[in-house]
Amino acid sequence: MPRKKTKSKTTKKKTTKRKPARKKTTKKKTPAKKKTKRKTTTKKKKKTAKKTAATKKMKTAGDIRVNKKAKTPSLLRGMKDLLPKDEEYWLKMRHEAESISNVYGYGKIETPIMEEASLFVRSIGRGTDVVDKEMYIFEDRDKTKIALRPEATASVMRSYISHGMQTLPQPVKVWYLGPMFRHDRPQAGRFRQFHQFGCESIGGHDPVIDAELIIIAYNFLKDLGINTTVHVNSIGTLDDRQNYIIELVGYLRSKRGYLCDDCKRRINKNPLRVLDCKQEQCQPVIEEAPQIIDWLSDKPKDFFMKVLEYLDELEVPYVLQSTLVRGLDYYTDTVFEFYEEDEEQKSQNALGGGGRYNGLSEQIGGQETPGCGFALGLERIVSVMKKKENKEENEEKKEVSNPIYFAQLGELARRGALKMIEELRKQGYAVKHNLAKHSLKSQLELANKFGVKYCFILGQKEIQDGTLIVRDMDSGIQEIIDQSQMMKKVADIFDKHGKNI
Numbered sequence: 283m284p285r286k287k288t289k290s291k292t293t294k295k296k297t298t299k300r301k302p303a304r305k306k307t308t309k310k311k312t313p314a315k316k317k318t319k320r321k322t323t324t325k326k327k328k329k330t331a332k333k334t335a336a337t338k339k340m341k342t343a344g345d346i347r348v349n350k351k352a353k354t355p356s357l358l359r360g361m362k363d364l365l366p367k368d369e370e371y372w373l374k375m376r377h378e379a380e381s382i383s384n385v386y387g388y389g390k391i392e393t394p395i396m397e398e399a400s401l402f403v404r405s406i407g408r409g410t411d412v413v414d415k416e417m418y419i420f421e422d423r424d425k426t427k428i429a430l431r432p433e434a435t436a437s438v439m440r441s442y443i444s445h446g447m448q449t450l451p452q453p454v455k456v457w458y459l460g461p462m463f464r465h466d467r468p469q470a471g472r473f474r475q476f477h478q479f480g481c482e483s484i485g486g487h488d489p490v491i492d493a494e495l496i497i498i499a500y501n502f503l504k505d506l507g508i509n510t511t512v513h514v515n516s517i518g519t520l521d522d523r524q525n526y527i528i529e530l531v532g533y534l535r536s537k538r539g540y541l542c543d544d545c546k547r548r549i550n551k552n553p554l555r556v557l558d559c560k561q562e563q564c565q566p567v568i569e570e571a572p573q574i575i576d577w578l579s580d581k582p583k584d585f586f587m588k589v590l591e592y593l594d595e596l597e598v599p600y601v602l603q604s605t606l607v608r609g610l611d612y613y614t615d616t617v618f619e620f621y622e623e624d625e626e627q628k629s630q631n632a633l634g635g636g637g638r639y640n641g642l643s644e645q646i647g648g649q650e651t652p653g654c655g656f657a658l659g660l661e662r663i664v665s666v667m668k669k670k671e672n673k674e675e676n677e678e679k680k681e682v683s684n685p686i687y688f689a690q691l692g693e694l695a696r697r698g699a700l701k702m703i704e705e706l707r708k709q710g711y712a713v714k715h716n717l718a719k720h721s722l723k724s725q726l727e728l729a730n731k732f733g734v735k736y737c738f739i740l741g742q743k744e745i746q747d748g749t750l751i752v753r754d755m756d757s758g759i760q761e762i763i764d765q766s767q768m769m770k771k772v773a774d775i776f777d778k779h780g781k782n783i
């Protein structure tokens with residue numbers, strides 16, 4: 283090996299010169315073999331040279347080679363950046379989630395976004411889309427199978443068991459808000475990372491708990507300006523459900539020929555999921571299917587009737603939806619989903635859903651513990667909020683609900699502006715500005731883009747005079763005011779056109 287190296291190193295020229303002579307000899311001996319060998323060597327050399335050059339440009343990040351010159355990595359499919367332009371909606375939802383949870387006595391819980399994969403396999407169940415098709419699973423460095431949480435109920439129950447919360451006064455009431463992950467086919471209202479706000483009440487089996495959870499979700503949406511109709515059903519105890527499933531499978535087998543391919547597969551894998559199918563061709567079969575409510579034993583039936591009575595009492599609009607089963611293994615008794623009022627037929631996407639899960643704790647190795655909860659999808663809620671405010675098309679113009687832009691010209695003015703903007707902020711007025719911009723023209727263009735009503739302009743002259751120009755962006759009329767009048771002027775403008783921070 284070292285000899286070879288020295289040989290090839292000697293000079294390139296030499297090798298090229300000798301080439302024809304060598305070719306002849308090699309042809310005589312073992313032409314094919316030698317030829318290939320030489321070719322490979324040259325190829326290898328070229329490759330190595332290329333590699334070394336490329337490696338120089340690269341830096342390693344763990345095992346991943348990072349080519350600094352490669353194009354910018356793109357956003358992963360189904361993922362979404364939450365941008366400042368939408369912050370007002372997210373702030374509203376976070377604020378509302380916290381305040382409504384406090385009012386109803388729910389404490390905040392934050393569980394990790396990663397859990398042992400078996401937690402979800404055992405609770406949500408094999409045969410469900412979430413586990414079979416959508417869960418992000420990977421092997422950790424110690425070979426543990428990890429999942430990015432596809433939902434939070436199982437994690438909350440795991441936490442309840444891990445922390446011995448059964449010794450606390452029951453029910454334990456918690457709320458959460460955070461990202462979930464499902465490798466779903468991205469489409470409108472369906473992402474691979476999305477956020478849920480949810481409440482869980484663990485350790486109590488009383489219809490009033492189910493009704494309370496429904497009213498919390500209903501009021502949360504209402505406070506955000508969204509009227510909803512609740513779809514409710516009961517799937518009874520695990521025993522009731524087993525009996526029903528036998529009946530359902532028999533029925534579905536007899537109608538197999540009328541079902542879509544997915545539903546044909548579901549008959550054996552997860553027959554309840556057939557009831558949830560949105561394919562046109564399956565609808566007549568679903569409509570005629572035996573109804574689970576007829577298979578409930580007396581206790582779950584009474585329980586469900588009480589839930590409905592509470593909803594009547596609270597004047598929550600609901601419809602009994604006999605095909606609503608929610609498809610996950612851990613549900614028992616009450617199940618429910620929220621749909622935007624009058625949009626139920628058009629929308630296949632519920633804003634949220636939930637139900638009772640009396641079997642969940644045992645499924646993951648805990649003792650028998652009843653529970654009930656809901657989860658609302660925040661991306662879908664933002665999109666309804668936007669639609670309601672008719673903001674979607676005018677987003678560019680209405681990006682800010684801010685009536686003032688603060689422009690400056692010259693170094694002294696920039697410093698003065700910085701101080702004034704800070705004073706305004708302390709008083710609760712956030713004005714738009716960009717102190718890094720030096721030309722007045724570009725600042726006025728920005729002000730126009732933001733659609734503000736007024737532009738405050740501070741230049742060298744104004745600094746000397748202790749004044750400020752107030753430009754009406756619609757008419758172009760400018761007024762000069764004393765700087766001591768600025769706060770009052772801002773207050774008047776905000777009263778008329780904007781909102782404080």
Ligand code: AMP
Nearest residue numbers: 466471472473476632633634635659662
């Ligand atoms: P689920 O428990 O699956 O019914 O989810 C509850 C709510 O979370 C749904 O009603 C949606 O609002 C939301 N959600 C579920 N999956 C997704 C997804 N892939 N993308 C966006 N939101 C989702």
